[in-house]
Amino acid sequence: MNVFEAIKNRRSIRKYQKKNVSDAILQKILDAGNWAPSAANRQPWEFVIVRNAETKNRLQEIIDENVVISATWESRFATYLDRYGRFVKTAPVVVIVLADPLKTGPHVFGEETYMLSAGAAIQNILLAAHAMGLGTVWISMYDEFKVKELIKAPKGYKVVGVIPIGYPAEKREKSRIKLDKKIHFEKF
Ligand SMILES: Cc1cc2nc3c(=O)[nH]c(=O)nc-3n(C[C@H](O)[C@H](O)[C@H](O)COP(=O)(O)O)c2cc1C
Numbered sequence: 001m002n003v004f005e006a007i008k009n010r011r012s013i014r015k016y017q018k019k020n021v022s023d024a025i026l027q028k029i030l031d032a033g034n035w036a037p038s039a040a041n042r043q044p045w046e047f048v049i050v051r052n053a054e055t056k057n058r059l060q061e062i063i064d065e066n067v068v069i070s071a072t073w074e075s076r077f078a079t080y081l082d083r084y085g086r087f088v089k090t091a092p093v094v095v096i097v098l099a100d101p102l103k104t105g106p107h108v109f110g111e112e113t114y115m116l117s118a119g120a121a122i123q124n125i126l127l128a129a130h131a132m133g134l135g136t137v138w139i140s141m142y143d144e145f146k147v148k149e150l151i152k153a154p155k156g157y158k159v160v161g162v163i164p165i166g167y168p169a170e171k172r173e174k175s176r177i178k179l180d181k182k183i184h185f186e187k188f
Helices: 003-009 022-034 053-073 080-084 112-130 142-150
Strands: 045-050 093-099 156-164
Touching: 003 112, 022 045, 022 093, 022 112, 022 142, 045 053, 045 112, 053 080, 053 142, 093 112, 093 142, 112 156, 142 156
Parallel strands: none
Antiparallel strands: 045 093, 093 156
C-alpha cells in the first residue's frame, strides 16, 4: 500500500474482531509513531499500551461519562453513546498517547507545539495500523485527569488521544469537503 492509498482509504473503525494484535505488530505501529516529526526533534510523546480488561473497562466508563455529558450539553450528541461510546473496551489493545509540555519547541509563541508533535505521532500510528490491515480511531472524549489517574501518568503530561486498535469488523465510508473550498491563493 503506498502512502496516498493509506491516507485516502484509512477510516475510523469502531468495531473490532476478537482476534489479538501481536506485540510485534504493535511495536511496528508504535515505531511509526515514534518516527513522526516533532518541533526541535523533542519527541514529546509517550505511549501507554493497555491490554488489561479491567483497565479497558474503567477507560470505557471514563469515555462514556464524557460522551453522556457532551450529549446533555448539545442535543445533536444524543446518539453519541451508541455511535461513539461503548466500543473502546472491545478492542484487543488500546494505546494512550501522552505528551510532555516540557518537550515543546523553542518557539516564543508556540508553546503548544508538543501537542502538534504528538498529533503527528498519532496520525503516523493510524496510517501504519491501516497499512497493516488494522482498524483504529482517535478518541478525544474523556476526562483526561481520570485517564491519567487510571494509568498513573506523571502530573504535567497531557493526554493527546486514546487509540483502540484491532482487526476491523466494519467497513466505513466518509467524504471530505472539496479541496477547492480549502485552498486559497496568495491570501485567505
Ligand atoms: C482530534 C480528533 C478527535 C476525535 N475524537 C473522536 C472521539 O472522541 N470519538 C470518536 O468516535 N471519534 C473521534 N474522532 C474520529 C473522527 O470522528 C473521524 O476522524 C472523522 O469523523 C472522519 O472520519 P474518518 O476518520 O473515518 O475519515 C476524532 C478524530 C480526531 C482527529
